[in-house]
Amino acid sequence: MSRAFVKEGDGSLDPLPDLPLSPYPNHVTPTGLAALQARLRDRQADLAALRARSDRLDKLPEAAAERDIRYLEARLRTAILIDPATLPLTEVAFGLIVTVADATGAEHRFQITGEDEADATRGRITPQSPLARALMGAVPGDLVQWRKPTGVEALEILQIDHP
Structure with missing residues (x-):
């Protein structure tokens, strides 16, 4: 067999390709x-x-x-x-916890967090998510429209808290 196309090396590996970085802040x-x-x-x-x-x-x-x-x-x-403890509780913002009620009256809590700490099963969502975009800037009493693949869901902002 010809060895013309076999790469001889020193036993080391080339670096693995870098993991993709988010384009968002x-x-x-x-x-x-x-x-x-x-x-x-x-x-x-x-x-x-x-x-x-x-x-x-x-x-x-x-x-x-x-x-x-x-x-x-x-x-x-x-x-x-961004330290949410320094933010006022007047409107939904990054790091704060928001309690919402859906159309059935069921309450849900979400915290808008960084991408690396987001975990939907724990109610931690990224600022780029459709839900976070719907919630950002809302105040208690507001009704926001969350655009989901299955349709639009209305959520009422009940409360905003520090973590």
Whole structure:
């Protein structure tokens, strides 16, 4: 077999492609910033442990850790800290918790958070989500229209709180 098309190397891997960064401003709450910092420390510790292995034949885990570290460092460099504790409770804004009632009267609570801390199952939504866009700027008593794939749902703003 011809070896003309076989890449000879030194055993190292090329860096993995970077994880995509969001085109939106990287707003974070203090909790989100702390979580990003903790994730970075954890991945740095993971990388140190991987590099300390006696058997380092599989370098893919190291490359993945390096890629994750680059991503987390970029997110931290671009972080725009917004402390919701300093915001007035007059209208729905980033970081605040809003309680709404749907058409059936069921109450739901949402917090508009940074992309890295968003978790829909815990009521944490990104500012770019259709729900957050409908809620932002609303005041208690307002009726907002949430445009969903299944149609438009009306939500009444009941209360705004600090986390």
